[in-house]
C-alpha cells in the first residue's frame with residue numbers, strides 16, 4: 001500500500017515537473033529575447049518606446065541611420081527585444097551600454113537604459129527576462145557592475161531582478 005502511494009506521488013511529482021518544464025519551454029519559444037533587428041521598426045518597436053517616455057515618430061531613414069550607428073559599437077551597445085511570436089509584435093525591450101573606465105584597473109560598467117514591457121504583456125516575467133539578458137551581457141563583457149536609474153514605483157521590480165538601491169540620481173537637461 002505504502003509503495004503504491006509513494007509511486008503515485010512520485011508519478012504526480014514528475015508529471016507536475018514535466019508540465020512546468022513544458023510551460024517554461026513553450027514560454028521560451030513564444031517569448032525569446034534577441035538583439036534588435038532592423039525589421040523590428042515595423043513590428044511596433046517605436047510604439048513600444050512611446051509607452052516609456054517622449055518618443056516622436058521616427059522615419060525609416062532615421063531608424064536605419066541610428067541602427068547602423070549603433071551597430072558600429074557592436075557588443076558595447078546592445079539593444080534587446082522580445083517578440084511575441086504569435087502576434088509578431090515587439091512586446092519588451094531594454095538596452096545596455098558598456099562604459100570603459102580608468103578606475104578599477106581600467107574596469108568596465110554596464111548602463112541599463114530604456115526598459116519597457118508592453119502594457120498588455122506586463123506581469124508575465126518579461127521585464128525580468130530583459131534585465132537578466134542585459135545583466136548577463138554586461139557580465140560577459142567583463143563589467144564589474146551594472147547600474148540603472150529608476151522611479152521609486154519600479155524599485156521593487158528591480159530588487160526582484162537582484163538590484164539594490166545605492167546613492168541618488170542627478171540630472172541636467174539641455175533640451
Ligand SMILES: CC(C)(COP(=O)(O)OP(=O)(O)OC[C@H]1O[C@@H](n2cnc3c(N)ncnc32)[C@H](O)[C@@H]1OP(=O)(O)O)[C@@H](O)C(=O)NCCC(=O)NCCS
Pocket residue numbers: 051052114115116117118121122123124125126127128129149150151153154155156157160
Ligand atoms: C517596470 C516594467 C518594465 C516591469 O515589467 P514586467 O514584465 O511587468 O515585470 P515582471 O513581470 O518581469 O515582474 C517581475 C517581478 O517584479 C514585480 N513587479 C513588476 N513591476 C513592479 C512594480 N512596479 N512594483 C512592484 N513589483 C513589481 C512582479 O510582480 C514580479 O514579481 P514576482 O517575480 O514575485 O512574480 C513594466 O511595468 C513597464 O514597462 N513599466 C513602464 C515603463 C517603465 O517604467 N520602465 C522602467 C524604466 S526604469
